[in-house]
Amino acid sequence: MKAKKLIWQLYPSYLLVIFIALILLVIYSSSAFKTFYLAQTSNDLRARTLLMETQVTPYFKSREFLKLRALISEQGQKTSTRFTMVDLKGEVLVDSDERPEKMDNHAQRPEIVQALSGNWGMATRYSRTLRTRMLYVAKAIQLDNQIVGVMRSSIPINDLDETLNGLMKKTILWGVLISIFSAMVGFFVSRKISQPIQEFAMGADEISTGNFEFQLPVPNTQEFKQLADAFNNMSFQIKDRIQTVLDHVSEKETILSTMIEGVITVDVDGAITTMNQSAKTYFCIESDDVKGRSVGEVVRNTAIQTMIHQALASNELVQEDIALLHPQKLILHGHGMALKNAKQECVGALIVLHDITRIKRLEKMRQNFVANVSHELKTPITLIKGFLETLFRSDFEDKNETEEFLTIIQDHTIRLESIIDDLLSLSKIEQEQENKWIETERDCMNEVIERAIVLCQKKAHQKALNIKFESESGKKVMAKMNVSLMEQAVINLLDNAIKYSSDNAQIDVLLAQSSGENIVSVRDQGCGISQEHIPHLFERFYRVDAARSRELGGTGLGLAIVKHIAESHSGRVSVTSEENKGSQFSIYIPMTHHKEEKNV
Known part of the structure; x- marks a missing residue:
């Protein structure tokens, strides 16, 4: 059901009240006027009746009805009043307008009955004799304190009806005019009442759409003024609270997203x-x-x-x-x-x-690392302990055997020392990498590589290996680096290439630059590495062939050290290999400064 506007709920009610009030006013005024008119007329008739009573009593007492009739006829014409005299039986004795013998018995007429009871009698009714509505007033006539008859006065009240009708028409006309004027005033008042409410509704719509800057105009009416002030204050509070909620939501979303x-x-x-x-x-x-x-x-x-x-x-x-x-x-x-x-x-x-994937992986790596370290340390220690126990039990008579045992103990001691040194180096590099601080200086990478080659030449000569170094640009390359760590990384790659290269082979060392990186590559012609092992080559203690690695004196930490040295320089490592053809290990170091080149 469609809702009605407030003005069309107030205004018809206002008109209905005016209409009902007008009808009641007309009914009351006509009734009051009629009652007043009848009262005034009846009082006038009583006065006339009293005057006539004094005049007709002597004639009534002497029973001179002809003179009596002449008197009341004369007075009736003068006062426009009809006079009638009735005896105790209700028979009409004299009437100013009609012959008595033509008139009915009046014993049952209300005003006659009231008069015979000793009171003033009054009644209004239609007179069949005169064929008009009449107002009757009757009074008993007494002789010697005894009622002997009734004196009745009456006048037509058709004029009263005509007067009341005229008054009714005028009242209705003025009522219509007053109603029209009241309707106009009521419409204006209703509009004045409903207009602020419509503005409040518009304000509520504005706020519902998010326009919290909207302010209601403040009317002059005190009640509406208070309501408008409260509404405007409410809009400010809603704006502040919604902004607070939005801030909290934004803060929550930011926290969750980060x-x-x-x-x-x-x-x-x-x-x-x-x-x-x-x-x-x-x-x-x-x-x-x-x-x-x-x-x-x-x-x-x-x-x-x-x-x-x-x-x-x-x-x-x-x-x-x-x-x-x-x-x-x-x-x-x-x-x-x-x-x-x-x-x-x-x-x-x-x-x-x-x-916790990384934590689980690190935990597994830690467990593997502890197991590997324990195994790598336990093997030489067990051998050293075994040969020492053998020497303690022997008489040291066989000098060659004793020297052989001591040599084995010395080799495993050196291997143990190498493992510990590599662990310490790896730990130091990781610590510096974790603290994001490593001591660097600008130096020539060509010279770093050449020094590493010199340090590895002795091992290379033992297998008749040729180490060839080439700079792709043919110029010296300057880079910011930790010289000792970079030299150790190149040595570890060369040492690894020497171990797994065949005799009389060649190891190539290449220094190149590409995509903002200095690249040091070491390529051998060894047995190569299966693809399944390549992702794990830079893990600690990982060996493709553990027995051969130990035989060659490897600790399983060399490539892991190379990886961490590269990462400590914000770099990376890579490896490419093909079985039975050889492998190439590369270190990529970003150019943090513009390179300085000199002719070789």
Whole structure:
């Protein structure tokens, strides 16, 4: 049903009140005027009756009805009044307008009955004799304190009806005029009342659309003025509170979007209410329209769904590790707890997911590292201990055997020392890398490589290997670096190439520049490496052939040291290899400064 405007609810009511008041006024005024007119006329008739009573009593007493009739006829004409005399039986004795013998018995007429009872009698009715409405007033005639008859006076009241009708018409006319004027005033008043309310409605619409700067005009009416002031004040408060809410929402969204932890909130039905970007990244969700959708529809992981159901059903913290295998391999540690309102009723659940993949990987690496270090240290220590026990039990008579044992002990001691030195070097490099501080200076990379080659020449000559160094630009390349660490990295690559190269082979060392990087490459012609081992070559203690590596004196840490030295210079390492053809290891160091070149 269509709602009506306030003015069309107020205005018809106002008109109805005026109409009812006018009708009541007309009815009351006509009734009051009629009553007043009858009262005045009846009083006048009483006075006339009293005057006539004094005149007709002598004639009535002497029974001179002819003279009596002549008297009342004469007085009736003079006063325009009809006089009638009736005896105790109701018979008409004399009438000023009609012959008595033609008139009915008046014993039952109301005014006659009242007069015979000793009171003034009055009545209004239609006279069949005169064929008009009459007002009658009657009074008893007494002789010697005894009622002997009734003197009745009457006048036509048709004039009264005509007067009342004229008055009614004038009253209605003035009532219509007053109603029209009142309607106009009422419409104006209704508009004045409804106009501020319409403005309030417009103001409410403006606020509902977000226009909190809108201000209602303040009317002159005190009540509306108070309402307008309260409305304007309310709009300011709503603006401040909404701004506060928006700030809180923006702050919440910023916090959630910048958190590395994944955050998911759901309602009691399991529909998502919040999911930050980290959570979407974990589950590879590209759609932004996840709010209101069920967790099972968005996240295809039964462990998450089970955790949410446990959180909704429990009042305690729920913790669980969740392994994701597709589309990416991740290990997440989840915390879940029910969300409650002020009445401590469960309204949803909060799930916080921590990516512990790296922690788990580091933990596994630590375990492997400890196991590898223990194994690598235990092997030489066990050998040293065994040969020492053998020497202690011998008589030292066989000098050659004793020297052989001591040589073995010395070799394993040197190997043990090498492992410890490499561990210390690796630890130092990692510490400097973690602190993001490493002492660097500008130096010539050509010279660093040449010094490393010189230090490795002795081992190379033992296998008749030729180490060839070439600078792609044919010029000296200056770079900002830690000279000792860079030299150690090149030595480790050369040492690795020497170990796995065949006799009389060649090792190529190339210094090049490309895409803002200085590249040092060491290429050998050895046995090469299977592709399955390449991703793990730079891990600590990783060996393609562990037995051969130990036989050649390797510690399993050389390439790991090379990788960390490159990373400490904000660089990287790479390897390409082909079985039975050789391998190439490269170090990429960014050019942090413009290179300085000199002719070789």
